[in-house]
Amino acid sequence: MTAVTAARRGRRVLVLEHNGRVGNKILISGGGRCNFTNYLATPDNYLSGNPDFCKSALARFKPQQFIDWVEQHGISYHEKKLGQLFCDESSRQITGLLLQDCADAGVEILVNTKVTGVEAAPAGEGSARLIVQTDKGPMSCESVVVATGGLSFPKLGANDIGYRIAKSFGLNVTEVRPGLVPLTFSPRDVKAYGDLSGISMDVVVSCAGRRFRENILFTHRGLSGPAILQISSYWKEGQPLTIDLSPDEKLEEWLVSKQPERTELVNVLSLRLPKRFVQAWCARDCPSKPINQFAIKRLREIAQTLHRWEIYPAGTEGYSKAEVTLGGVDTGELSSKTMEAKRVPGLFFVGEVVDVTGHLGGFNFQWAWASGAAAGGSA
Incomplete structure (x- = not known):
């Protein structure tokens, strides 16, 4: 030019x-x-x-x-x-x-x-x-x-x-x-989510006062996809990412409405979120059981957690993967x-x-x- x-x-x-x-x-x-x-x-x-x-x-x-x-x-x-x-x-x-x-x-x-x-x-x-x-x-x-x-x-x-x-x-x-680079999981998160490679989700990712609405993509080592690449330019070591996993549908009242049912929580959440992700999330953070065994207050907490899922990246994939x-x-x-x-x-x-x-x-x-x-x- x-x-x-x-x-x-x-x-x-x-x-x-x-x-x-x-x-x-x-x-x-x-x-x-x-x-x-x-x-x-x-x-x-x-x-x-x-x-x-x-x-x-x-x-x-x-x-x-x-x-x-x-x-x-x-x-x-x-x-x-x-x-x-x-x-x-x-x-x-x-x-x-x-x-x-x-x-x-x-x-x-x-x-x-x-x-x-x-x-x-x-x-x-x-x-x-x-x-x-x-x-x-x-x-x-x-x-x-x-x-x-x-x-x-x-x-x-x-x-x-x-x-x-x-x-x-x-x-x-x-x-x-x-910048514009995939982020890597901590060892704890690799153990929980490292097998989810290939799963893509439409989310809102926030960090340091900025937010982006696009897809995230799970990899063997961490998170990528347009939303992660965008937010990576604002992320610094030690900061959490806050991810709204269901930006279009509020989960709180929906989950509460399901409370009378006997369906397992993992199967209920899989109606809104990818099942493999739900299984991994429940396995680590919220052991599944029939939804009617959860108190209403706990279901509200679960919904809020999924709207504000926090991940602390360990780092980036470096210049070799940076845009x-x-x-x-x-x-x-x-x-x-x-x-x-x-x-x-x-x-x-x-x-x-x-x-x-x-x-x-x-x-x-x-x-x-x-x-x-x-x-x-x-x-």
């Missing part, structure tokens, strides 16, 4: 890519169909040490502008849910769009090129302000835009070079950690209008390497496009 925007302004642009092809993260996204934006994107969909930082870039490059670009290339797409837009065919269409427009604008792309650092150019280097050190030799330039991403997907070559470049110029980098990296180059070091480092003229940071992280559902791509366009308009 930065390369196309800058080249269309008449700038000579060279893209350095350490992999053998560009856009690997785009290619695997959305199950191979690329959730390329979310037309509902607003600044409220982003986490940052400075929540206002993303407003300028997002306001100047909106989802509709990328949608228009997609349509100009004849790429068909569809909304999956909640504003999430996917290619009908393949994520290769998005990389193809970007590569085609780069070529048309005269952008040069150099793959299999490892960047080892960036430094200030010495006096007398003409218009060059910075030197990029690579395994193919040093390259002098007026501007450098760091679009290296974060630490997620290490198998695709993700590394910390973007953070190291920032630190080498004395720029602050906030704490980084995996994004939380934290990054401190936004206080950058111009929100241009993404240029305030103390290093010519040095820009865009996308995931910056301390701006979107929710699940196309928001991080929209930040990539918006921040890239902001930098490309100035670099």
